Amino acid sequence: MERAAQQAVPLGQMEVFQALQRLHMTIFSQSVSPCGKFLAAGNNYGQIAIFSLSAALSSEAKEESKKPMVTFHAHDGPVYSMVSTDRHLLSAGDGEVKAWLWAEILKKGCKELWRRQPPYRTSLEVPEINALLLVPKENLLILAGGDCQLHAMDLETGTFMWALRGHTDYIHCLALRERSPEVLSGGEDGAVRLWDLRTAKEVQTVEVYKHEECSRPHNGRWIGCLATDSDWMVCGGGPALTLWHLRSSTPTTVFPMRAPQKHVTFYQDLVLTAAGNSCRVDVFTNLGYRAFSLSF
């Protein structure tokens, strides 16, 4: 009774704080486990939550099974990006990449396996890592973020092999052209750059904002999302979401989307995109026709 009474005040505070936290929470990243049964999600408070997809999708799912089975504090800042290898979960946010063993996470042992920090030049502010990209053939992890560079890390040794410089502002997103070992990166500076991994050189640059048809100056020039399908690329952000033909570096289709897009992906010959401030997932054909919209 006494203890309960003493806890009464902090409890009230805690509840309010938790409610406020949830109110202002943003989920930046997610990753499915190698086995496909679990989903890891990272939010702006640096927490990673593991959900059991199999439990949540089963017919006997309860309210309880839709709650995270494990939540742990991974980073000081927001968890901007996560990828999964066949054993590890890699997360990155405030300038560091951390590795967690899936097996251990599922056993609720939330101890990081290792952490690596790319060599940064500035010390005043630790640059964030906005995107992670796995290159399975090379067993490489490519990190990109606030310091405007792409860092390549050898997953075997954990050493940073090289850095690709070229962006003038921080990098938002990365995409891998699987056929040829090339990586696309889109940044705040409004450019999409194509890098050759073998030579570690910039191959091509597409400055999206300079094209009239897709430029939206009031939204800024930043490229927020990027997807590629060998010859084709879709990118969006400040400029409108546009389908590009990479070889010719010409925008072929501008999708009629008003708000800045946050995510885009190819599915066969469809373009799927999700807007940041919208409840809809719009599905387009290559030709720019909106086929239909998925809505919450």
Added chain:
Amino acid sequence: MPRLAERSEGDGTFPLCPTLFGITSPIGSSDLTGGAGLGSPLSGYGDSHSERFCFLRGAAGPLLPQRSVTWGTVGWERTSLEVRHKTGAEQKGMELHEAQAEMVEGDGKGKGDDGEKVSLQPRALSICLKLLGGLFLSDYDKRFYSKDNEGSWFRSLFVHKVDPRKDAHSTLLSKKETSNLYKIQFHNVKPECLDAYNSLTEAVLPKLHLDEDYPCSLVGNWNTWYGEQDQAVHLWRFSGGYPALMDCMNKLKSNKEYLEFRKERSQMLLSRRNQLLLEFSFWNEPQPRAGPNIYELRTYKLKPGTMIEWGNNWARAIKYRQENQEAVGGFFSQIGELYVVHHLWAYKDLQSREETRNAAWRKRGWDENVYYTESSKKRKPKVIRSDGAPAEGKRTRSDTEQEGKYYSEEAEVDLRDPGRDYELYKYTCQELQRLMAEIQDLKSRGGKDAAVEIEDRRIQSCVHFMTLKKLNRLAHIRLKKGRDQTHEAKQKVDAYHLQLQNLLYEVMHLQKEITKCLEFKSKHEEIDLVSLEEFYKEAPPDISKAEVTMGDPHQQTLARLDWELEQRKRLAEKYRECLSNKEKILKEIEVKKEYLSSLQPRLNSIMQASLPVQEYLFMPFDQAHKQYETARHLPPPLYVLFVQATAYGQACAHRKSSQPPRQDKMLSVAIEGSVDEAKALFKPPEDSQDDESDSDAEEEQTTKRRRPTLGVQLDDKRKEMLKRHPLSVLLDLKCKDDSVLHLTFYYLMNLNIMTVKAKVTTATELITPISAGDLLSPDSVLSCLYPGDHGKKTPNPANQYQFDKVGILTLRDYVLDLGHPYLWVQKLGGLHFPKEQPQHTVITDHSLSASHMETTMKLLKTRVQSRLALHKQFASLEHGIVPVTSDCHYLFPAKVVSRLVKWVTIAHEDYMELHFTKDVVEAGLAGDTNLYYMALVERGTAKLQAAVVLNPGYSSIPPIFQLCLNWKGEKTNNNDDNIRAMESEVNVCCKELCGPRPGHQLLTNQLQRLCVLLDVYLETESHDDSVEGPKEFPQEKMCLRLFRGPSRIKPFKYNHPQGFFSHR
């Protein structure tokens, strides 16, 4: 026995040796005494008589005529009692049959048929005596009746009455009262001393007899022959009566020789007995006679009053016994055993006695007299029956019988053979016929001889008639006897039957007794004894006696019972001790109590005296005491609150012991209200409730009839239900800035909850801002002191039922009047209500109150302070000034361009309707207990609306801001991540904004931060190249980067010392 006598009669001679060869002692048996008849007119002489026959054996030879005594030892004695039938053929043809004891005199003087008359007791004794010496009869006095009373037998038939005499019996009977007195002595001698005794007496007694000086003469000395053995009988005669006796006695006393004699004699004696006798007047005086003789002393014990009768009869009977001069003397007792008669007879020998006595029976009159002296005892026929009767033919029977004869006939019947009687009857009848025939013959013939012959025949036939009559009588008697015998047998059988029944009954009784004995249960079986092992273990060996009791269960049980008794005794002893102890202790307690009660007045006076000292020392003990007195009338919850609050106040005061305790006592407790009312309430606590319930029932019944007054009644009942206890506890909580929170606690008696009313007073007058209206209102100042405890609902689940009864929906409507029933108030009062169960198990609990006191007090203080702080801030905010205190300046850059332009309070409903507050409402953070405000921050054309939720728990729970920016379109957290980030910056990162403890400046800082954020937002907004002209808001803030992360968040974080903004 009679046969024996008869045979001995025929024996002729008897051996001359003192041999006892027979005795009969018919004591108590009428069978042997003989002589009794049925229906005797003189039967009054009956049963109680006894007869005593004594055979005295006479002294040797003729006695000396003149005081000469011949001492002889010749002769022998024989005792016999004869009962025989005598037939005395008289002229009248009467036969008298009597049983008779006969004495045979040894002298053989012929037979004297002596009709001895025995009017006597059933006990008669005959003793045969051997005469040892003494004066004895020599000449026979013939003056006795020698002549038969030959009077007609009719006289004997009818006259046998003895005239009653009026004189004293002894004078009538004795010859002369003064002439002779006899003393008879019976000495029972030790058998071995008999000879010595005889020689001794022979030596001494004759001297006395011969001595002239002594007027006594020895009639005779005898030894008994038959009868009581080893006995000597002395008969003395005192000539001159009693004077002679006395004279003789006196002389003997001085006679040394005699005294010696007596001494010597006494060693030989077993016992002595004597009697003084007088002689019958009609009897001979004993005279010396020639011997040798045997003497028979017959002693009769008579019924009192029959002595005269006896004498008269014997006076007539004695004449029949004079023939052989066998009568010696007749005496009756005068002193000694009374109603005793002694007859002394002398015979030559026993044979002559027999003959003499038989002869007497043959005389007419003897038997008659004997009969009259006989008791009226029935005689047994078998005794009477005898074959020794004379020939019947000699008997003549008369038809006219007197009763005596009738009864003789009765006896006779037994002796006669009925067959022979029948023969006799037939013979008599034939004779009669013959005689009649002869008479007829004679008469018919006639003749002179005829008359004589006829007369003779007539006489003969008369005799025959008599015989017939006799036979007729006998037949009747036989019939009667047969009946009697049957009856007797039947009675015997009955007696046996009765005896059998008695025996059976006795058997049954005995069986019952046996059963009872078998069923007997001892009491000890019910006693619960200690077990056997325990007994042997504990009992001392002198009780347990193991060697004895081990084998013997009876002894064992006894021993165990002993042990039980012993133990019980001990326990009883102990019990008594304990009782006395208790008494003692009680007394001690009494004494101590007295002492204590005497202490009270003294203590009171001391208290009185100490009052000024208390005042002086600022230690108001007395006042506190008074308060405590009052507190006793508080209801339990208030009392708990009072006690705990007082305790807490004192504890706090002591904590700051360095300061004067009385000065800033931060918690003061007082009691308000009327004590009297409380007392009155306390006395009849149930009456009001009863009334209520009664009226309840009544009301339910009469609802329909009295509808108009229903509302009034309900109101009354509501009031009654919500009634407060007249006493309340006043708590003053002083804060550091001298503002005071006044809390008044009430107790709602019927609801069993506590309520509180609060009031805040500040040290300085406050300018009340419009928006701060609710901050210090009593209604809301204590709201949500604990989360969710808004004090609008009753905490007692049971109350809801009570409310339903009187139609109260919630307590909310009455809260303003009653005060708020906050949960913490209940806890302070120690009332604990379960959350779920509708039944309340309410116990006022000190520990509950105590555990909450400190926390609650702290919360209360914080609440007041925060409210006061808010009050102040609001005052500034209303004027558009964000009152950032100096110690919070580091949180913000020096230059803040955005300005707060408006701070107003808005209603909860208005807040809910705002479009940008949806998220907060959905998150459940916008309860109706909160306060709501709207702030407007402006910079240039940009207008930022901020809807603020102020939790009552400020500042521990931060205010929540929701933003809406009107600048180039409406931007909210929905469509602009940065707005969302700004909200997050204000709401979530509020901890850095709290400022110095206790963080009351939070709201101000949040508002200031909002201004800064707006500045950053506006300044960092990317310039639209397409728009002409300079940027509206040039970037003045130092930023490391403008955007960061996928959501392109602006650098909202201010780094204090460097003054630049960075991302979080």
